[in-house]
Amino acid sequence: MTSIEHFSEMQTPDGVRYPYAAYDGWFTSQDTARLSKKSREAEAFFRRTGITFNVYGQADAEERLIPFDLVPRIVSNKEWTKLAKGIDQRVRAINAFLHDIYNRQEILRAGVVPVELIAQNDAFLPQMIGFTPPGDVYTHIVGTDVVRTGEDDFFVLEDNARTPSGVSYMLENRETMLQMFPELFSKIKVQPVSDYPKNLRKSLAACAPKSCKGRPCVAVLTPGIHNSAYYEHSFLADQMGVELVEGHDLRVVDGHIAMRTTRGYKVIDVLYRRVDDAFLDPLTFDPSSMLGVPGIMDVYRAGNIAITNAPGTGVADDKAIYSYMPEIVEFYTGEKAILKNVETYRCSEPDALKYVLDNLADLVVKEVHGSGGYGMLVGPAASKRELADFTAKLKARPANYIAQPTLSLSTVPIFTKKGLAPRHVDLRPFALVSPNGVDITPGGLTRVALKAGSLVVNSSQGGGTKDTWVLED
Amino acid sequence: MLGKTAGGLYWMFRSLERAENTARLIEAGFRIALTRSTDTASEWRSVIVTSAAQAAYEANHDGYDSGQVVNFLLRDKTNPSSVYSVFKSARDNARLVRTALTTEVWSAINETWMLLADLLKRPIKETDLPDLLATIRQQSALVRGALHGTMLRNDIYDFCRIGTFVERMDNTARIVDVKYYALLPSPSYVGSRMDNVQWETILRSVSAHRSYRWATDDEFSAGSIANFLILDRRMPRSLSFCCSQVSSNLGYLAEEYGGRMACHDKADALMARLKDRDIDSIFEEGLHEFLTSVISDTASLGQQIEQDYRFNN
Numbered sequence: 195m196t197s198i199e200h201f202s203e204m205q206t207p208d209g210v211r212y213p214y215a216a217y218d219g220w221f222t223s224q225d226t227a228r229l230s231k232k233s234r235e236a237e238a239f240f241r242r243t244g245i246t247f248n249v250y251g252q253a254d255a256e257e258r259l260i261p262f263d264l265v266p267r268i269v270s271n272k273e274w275t276k277l278a279k280g281i282d283q284r285v286r287a288i289n290a291f292l293h294d295i296y297n298r299q300e301i302l303r304a305g306v307v308p309v310e311l312i313a314q315n316d317a318f319l320p321q322m323i324g325f326t327p328p329g330d331v332y333t334h335i336v337g338t339d340v341v342r343t344g345e346d347d348f349f350v351l352e353d354n355a356r357t358p359s360g361v362s363y364m365l366e367n368r369e370t371m372l373q374m375f376p377e378l379f380s381k382i383k384v385q386p387v388s389d390y391p392k393n394l395r396k397s398l399a400a401c402a403p404k405s406c407k408g409r410p411c412v413a414v415l416t417p418g419i420h421n422s423a424y425y426e427h428s429f430l431a432d433q434m435g436v437e438l439v440e441g442h443d444l445r446v447v448d449g450h451i452a453m454r455t456t457r458g459y460k461v462i463d464v465l466y467r468r469v470d471d472a473f474l475d476p477l478t479f480d481p482s483s484m485l486g487v488p489g490i491m492d493v494y495r496a497g498n499i500a501i502t503n504a505p506g507t508g509v510a511d512d513k514a515i516y517s518y519m520p521e522i523v524e525f526y527t528g529e530k531a532i533l534k535n536v537e538t539y540r541c542s543e544p545d546a547l548k549y550v551l552d553n554l555a556d557l558v559v560k561e562v563h564g565s566g567g568y569g570m571l572v573g574p575a576a577s578k579r580e581l582a583d584f585t586a587k588l589k590a591r592p593a594n595y596i597a598q599p600t601l602s603l604s605t606v607p608i609f610t611k612k613g614l615a616p617r618h619v620d621l622r623p624f625a626l627v628s629p630n631g632v633d634i635t636p637g638g639l640t641r642v643a644l645k646a647g648s649l650v651v652n653s654s655q656g657g658g659t660k661d662t663w664v665l666e667d
Numbered sequence: 668m669l670g671k672t673a674g675g676l677y678w679m680f681r682s683l684e685r686a687e688n689t690a691r692l693i694e695a696g697f698r699i700a701l702t703r704s705t706d707t708a709s710e711w712r713s714v715i716v717t718s719a720a721q722a723a724y725e726a727n728h729d730g731y732d733s734g735q736v737v738n739f740l741l742r743d744k745t746n747p748s749s750v751y752s753v754f755k756s757a758r759d760n761a762r763l764v765r766t767a768l769t770t771e772v773w774s775a776i777n778e779t780w781m782l783l784a785d786l787l788k789r790p791i792k793e794t795d796l797p798d799l800l801a802t803i804r805q806q807s808a809l810v811r812g813a814l815h816g817t818m819l820r821n822d823i824y825d826f827c828r829i830g831t832f833v834e835r836m837d838n839t840a841r842i843v844d845v846k847y848y849a850l851l852p853s854p855s856y857v858g859s860r861m862d863n864v865q866w867e868t869i870l871r872s873v874s875a876h877r878s879y880r881w882a883t884d885d886e887f888s889a890g891s892i893a894n895f896l897i898l899d900r901r902m903p904r905s906l907s908f909c910c911s912q913v914s915s916n917l918g919y920l921a922e923e924y925g926g927r928m929a930c931h932d933k934a935d936a937l938m939a940r941l942k943d944r945d946i947d948s949i950f951e952e953g954l955h956e957f958l959t960s961v962i963s964d965t966a967s968l969g970q971q972i973e974q975d976y977r978f979n980n
Contacts, residue, residue: 243770244762244777419762432766442980443671454670456822456976457924
């Protein structure tokens with residue numbers, strides 16, 4: 195592969211780009227040894243606070259730190275405004291799509307999205323057909339993965355509409371930066387992200403079912419301390435000031451879901467669940483699961499609890515549906531999609547499959563239902579053997595894969611012992627949806643590939659994170 | 668508060684207390700091993716018996732070699748009462764109840780876990796043992812200090828304290844029970860030589876060898892030591908002290924929740940066995956019998972608390 199010129203978000207041939215001007219001035223005046231020390235302090239802080247994630251199947255590395263880079267990623271207000279508008283549009287379209295799919299199915303009748311894509315989708319839940327969740331919201335918390343290739347070129351990589359994680363890193367990264375470099379924040383005006391937990395609580399409470407009288411009782415449902423995102427679950431419950439519950443703390447009491455407290459059972463109105471659909475209700479879904487609450491789906495359908503995100507939401511964010519997002523956005527909003535999709539080849543289509551097989555070395559291939567960077571092929575970085583393996587996989591189950599061209603992802607500098615060095619990044623901003631509207635926190639989680647040249651930013655694959663600044667301007 | 672949270676807090680502090688007591692026991696055993704030439708094996712054996720781990724120990728070890736005993740009690744992952752295991756359990760419980768703890772309490776236990784997991788990675792050399800045991804005590808004190816200094820005095824705090832004192836009462840009763848024959852008023856009861864070493868071991872196991880001298884005018888005497896460890900309310904590890912702490916924290920719960928539960932009656936009954944007693948009447952009752960029933964009543968009180976406040980279901 196020939197080397198491509200990547201868009202650098204800090205540096206252009208003509209000098210430092212505007213959003214980084216003030217930061218660059220500060221950075222050049224800093225002592226590298228002092229910054230190295232700060233970097234180690236940050237790591238100690240993360241470890242002491244317990245900001246870790248669990249890696250499945252690795253007993254010794256049970257809890258790992260996600261490496262934190264102390265150079266912020268900086269976005270101008272103008273760039274952000276456009277991005278946020280695009281996300282807002284997309285999130286509204288996804289909710290309209292979900293409502294449609296589970297009710298009149300107009301988009302299928304109009305032939306915009308093929309019926310098989312829904313009918314054969316494991317994430318589609320027949321139990322949700324004809325049912326409208328409280329407040330008509332399906333996906334309450336969305337994390338849209340965005341990459342950038344140029345000054346004005348943002349692409350959506352993925353719509354995480356079921357249970358996006360990472361928001362705790364967005365918040366803790368900012369806290370860490372505020373502690374380490376207070377002087378920077380008095381010099382550069384950065385939009386705050388700290389309102390997120392308050393807004394989340396408000397947004398969840400606004401989705402309470404009609405049966406709720408008085409102040410809605412909100413709780414966070416976690417699979418438990420061994421889940422990879424347990425830290426985030428407890429962090430969010432703590433920050434919102436609500437209980438963190440597990441399935442065995444809950445049961446159906448008089449047609450409501452109630453949690454076992456030291457004073458007896460207490461009714462929950464809104465359950466922010468971080469447990470997958472399949473484990474939510476052993477009576478309705480996987481009977482062997484201990485993570486959920488037997489009977490919760492009946493309570494839900496009776497209108498006595500709001501489950502966020504709604505069960506069956508996953509149908510909107512698999513990678514096959516993704517390829518139809520521009521059409522979906524247009525169908526429901528009547529506008530062109532503000533944010534672009536990455537060109538996507540659906541391997542289920544014979545022409546596309548042929549193209550993918552012929553050009554495998556230039557493409558990224560992903561499993562339709564995969565996540566976390568597992569089961570994917572990065573063509574330009576793959577060995578001959580990996581390419582051959584994937585050729586066989588594609589031929590065996592073409593519908594299980596999509597392929598995309600390798601984008602020339604933008605770079606942002608990270609701090610190394612030798613000074614600043616460019617690395618590829620993506621961005622996951624977080625949107626909250628309630629009957630009152632969409633609220634997008636200015637910032638998000640920037641993930642960074644720490645290996646030079648690597649395009650894989652997933653934490654499970656050795657990626658790191660950095661603070662994301664949206665300037666006030 | 669969730670029942671699960673109450674349970675997590677209670678067990679977190681039981682574990683912390685157990686770790687500290689195990690460290691104190693090892694310290695006493697180690698001291699004896701260093702200063703006496705006679706029969707250190709039987710001292711180490713009684714340390715193992717006190718920590719209620721005799722069967723597990725003997726399943727894997729021949730004899731009571733001090734290195735083996737120390738490793739078993741400090742870092743054996745298969746021993747659920749080893750310092751390593753109980754700190755892990757305390758920290759797991761702390762993660763479970765993270766939302767109920769202040770940042771300072773959480774950081775204290777998390778840092779403690781990171782520090783000790785590292786220190787206990789390799790077998791402990793004899794020369795490093797005193798420092799290690801001191802670190803365990805200091806870290807326990809750090810967590811307790813964070814609790815006292817930063818937590819609201821509400822039901823969360825009460826469950827932490829109840830866990831601490833239920834565990835401590837059990838531990839002190841076991842320590843005294845293992846050596847009860849040394850505390851009988853007359854050696855003729857068991858036919859063994861009354862031995863200052865034994866008495867000193869007992870007092871050292873609960874870190875009371877200095878305070879005993881400050882608090883009592885008596886020379887070492889069986890009755891006086893037994894009285895100190897069982898009935899003296901000034902002594903923070905005596906049964907009487909522990910029981911009154913459990914009682915008062917349960918009392919705050921009854922006030923805050925507006926109602927008494929079965930556990931309150933059990934606690935009162937246990938308190939009645941210790942209040943306004945003199946040590947002679949306990950000797951008359953039979954010291955061993957008395958201690959065995961206190962251990963069993965403590966366990967039953969613990970279970971009743973779990974049930975009344977819905978820790979599990």
